[in-house]
Amino acid sequence: MSDLSDVEYADRLSRRRARMLPVLAIVFLAGQAIYFSGPEMPARTVDQIKVSAWLVWAVVLLVLLASGGGLFRSRKVRALMEDESTIANRHRAYSLGFWTAVGAAVGLYVVTMFESVSGREAIHIILTMAVAGALLMFGTLERRAHRERAEP
Amino acid sequence: MTTPSDIDLADRLSRRRARMFPLLGIYFIAGQAVFFRQAEEPARIAAFKISAWLVWAIVLLVALAFAGGHFRGAKVRALVEDEVSRANRLRGYATGFWAAAAAAILLYVVNMFEPVTGREAIHLILTALVGAALIRFGTLERRALRDG
Numbered sequence: 001m002s003d004l005s006d007v008e009y010a011d012r013l014s015r016r017r018a019r020m021l022p023v024l025a026i027v028f029l030a031g032q033a034i035y036f037s038g039p040e041m042p043a044r045t046v047d048q049i050k051v052s053a054w055l056v057w058a059v060v061l062l063v064l065l066a067s068g069g070g071l072f073r074s075r076k077v078r079a080l081m082e083d084e085s086t087i088a089n090r091h092r093a094y095s096l097g098f099w100t101a102v103g104a105a106v107g108l109y110v111v112t113m114f115e116s117v118s119g120r121e122a123i124h125i126i127l128t129m130a131v132a133g134a135l136l137m138f139g140t141l142e143r144r145a146h147r148e149r150a151e152p
Numbered sequence: 153m154t155t156p157s158d159i160d161l162a163d164r165l166s167r168r169r170a171r172m173f174p175l176l177g178i179y180f181i182a183g184q185a186v187f188f189r190q191a192e193e194p195a196r197i198a199a200f201k202i203s204a205w206l207v208w209a210i211v212l213l214v215a216l217a218f219a220g221g222h223f224r225g226a227k228v229r230a231l232v233e234d235e236v237s238r239a240n241r242l243r244g245y246a247t248g249f250w251a252a253a254a255a256a257i258l259l260y261v262v263n264m265f266e267p268v269t270g271r272e273a274i275h276l277i278l279t280a281l282v283g284a285a286l287i288r289f290g291t292l293e294r295r296a297l298r299d300g
Contacts, residue, residue, distance in 0.1 A: 117270030
């Protein structure tokens with residue numbers, strides 16, 4: 001059985017997640033400009049770090065999306081954070097991530113017919129759109145769910 | 153009111169979809185070998201092949217999203233697109249999303265050592281996404297139909 005503090009704690013974490021995810025998605029999207037200034041095959045250490053940092057950033061956000069941010073919490077708190085509505089919201093977020101990736105890939109494919117696009121740029125744009133789309137959707141749906149629960 | 157012929161048609165459409173989607177997914181992934189041939193070919197043939205692949209991918213995506221009796225009337229669509237099918241489709245999208253993410257991450261690492269062109273990257277990511285989503289959705293539908 002979950003005691004009150006677990007319920008309160010899970011609720012607090014869940015609300016924080018709903019607030020944070022859309023912000024993280026926007027920061028991730030906005031931060032992409034700095035990655036397009038580097039060379040295709042980075043030779044300098046600073047460029048290699050920049051390229052690797054983006055990948056680490058994307059992977060961290062994907063882990064956050066999949067785990068719901070409760071990775072290092074107790075099993076009880078995790079179960080409370082991952083209720084049926086959250087799981088459904090995550091699936092809807094994946095579906096938006098899926099379609100934004102499709103849109104980005106098809107759009108880029110058409111662009112490559114007229115202008116050359118490097119492999120790194122293509123991967124960057126597709127993965128960024130997929131991750132940001134899914135995070136934005138998940139955060140928005142979670143916020144809406146919290147608001148609806150709070151209403152009498 | 154739903155008639156027995158509507159139920160029969162919906163059942164037939166569901167079974168056909170469950171049979172076809174995994175095959176289409178595998179065929180789509182296997183068919184990519186044609187697009188990565190090393191031999192030089194005339195620009196017109198290369199452009200035609202590229203356009204054909206894009207059309208193929210879009211047709212499969214449209215099938216994934218709308219092959220639920222959408223053109224057979226509201227009654228049949230409601231029978232084919234029940235709650236289980238909708239949940240299975242969402243799970244198919246989730247698998248496609250993760251397959252695309254995994255392909256993109258892997259390609260990003262490969263690109264650090266061996267340059268990949270933009271077109272190759274898009275090709276591989278979209279293929280992983282479409283193929284995985286179709287196979288997963290079809291497999292889940294088959295299982296749902298088997299379990300009744």
